[in-house]
Amino acid sequence: MTVDLSIHYHCQDCRINSRLLQRRASALLRECRVADHGLSILLVDDQEISWLNDHYRHKSGPTNVLSFPFGGGADSSLSLLPIRELGDIIISVDTALRESKEFKQPLHDRLTWLITHGLLHLLGYDHELSEADAIAMQDKEQQLLTRLLSSRSIAMTHLAINVDHIATIRQARGGVQPDPVAAAAICEMAGAAGIVVHLREDRRHIIDRDVRLLRETVKTKLNLEMGANKEIIAIALDLKPDMVTLVPEKRQELTTEGGLDVASQKKMLAKTIDKMRKAGIPVSLFVDPDTRQVKAAHEIGATFVEIHTGRYCNAADAKAREQEFQTIATMAEEAYQAGLRVYAGHGLDYQTTARIAALDTIEELSIGHAIIARAAFTGLDQAVRDMLAILREADRIN
Ligand code: PXP
Secondary structure, three states, rough: OOEEEEEOOOOOOOOOHHHHHHHHHHHHHHHHOOOOOOEEEEEOOOHHHHHHHHHHHOOOOOOOOOEEEOOOOOOOHHOOOOOEEEEEEEEEEEHHHHHHHHHHHHHHHHHHHHHHHHHHHHHOOOOOHHHHHHHHHHHHHHHHHHHHHOOOOOOOOOEEEOOOOHHHHHHHHHOOOOHHHOOOOOOOHHHOOEEEEEEEOOOOOOOOHHHHHHHOOOOOEEEEEEEHHHHHHHHHHHHHHOOOOOOOOOOOOOOOOOOOOOOHHHHEEEEEEEHHHHHHEEEEEOOOOOHHHHHHHHOOOOOOEEOOHHHHHHHOOHHHHHHHHHHHHHHHHHHHHHEEEEEEEEOOOOOHHHHHOOOOOOOOOEOOOOHHHHHHOHHHHHHHHHHHHHHHHHHOOO
């Protein structure tokens, strides 16, 4: 996918963030399922767009955006070329600036709207044909912009922190310290976007009291990780966390070892998802980076998948790690294209996180052990901030 953005515009009073616009345009191509096409965007002034408006549309004066589909001109044989190009979108920054003042909208949001509008024209939408066409185009614009706002193209990767290991230390002495509820508050104050806890059947670390209190105190997002068993499902339905992540659970394992085998448990998992949906709780399925599992998760109505990063983190050498990384990148793209929201986690540390965090399709990372381990030496606040710095830096890689 290539978005070619050129700026033919000189402005004293404004700065145009071409990287931001390019990322938003790439995300729009992905949303419109045309990520394998190229798109050219040209930002000009009123004078230049007036000339184009006059020359190609015989209309006088400036306009906000013009779209020229590839091969849509007089030489129609161009459209027969085996080239995946959508065409050109030309935007007048002068007009966008006036409109951003009129609609009280930040300039880059206005420019994003104009790119969306121009792109839909290139894809065949035309609001000038009829009222029904105008409504269809407006609805699509709205839908795309809503998706864009919640996507990674707008925000850096979120960091959700798993505080189970704080509870593990507490349980080692059977007392009340350290308290995972206090840990969650420190993580949030340091900038975490969510808290994850795994309420296991055997209550080896997180206990019911923790989840109850966290439900009351977590201000960002409480993600309850759980096996799909009757007792824990009832607790989730009662406490209503912000979301649940279904994981396979074996009593003997030290930590969750593999992803859920969604493909062979579709019926049972679909039932659990349905119960959660009725209670307003979105469900994530923790899956290995495997196309069968991602497809199955989509088929049974999961909102999210969390892609297991364990094999990537534990790879024996650089070659194997590269292979695992490519598999994760491909699966994340596939899940995203299917309409799933994509998280990732397990085993990520201060060395392995950056590349995963730089993937545009992954919205959030769930990290526990590495942060809690570092916290023993640096304090929890610093350990969270160190990880956030990696995520922030990874955001610049894109
Ligand atoms: N995601 C899931 C589904 C997990 O089970 C765990 C481990 O509790 C994590 C993420 C975090 O893994 P780690 O503690 O290795 O960072």
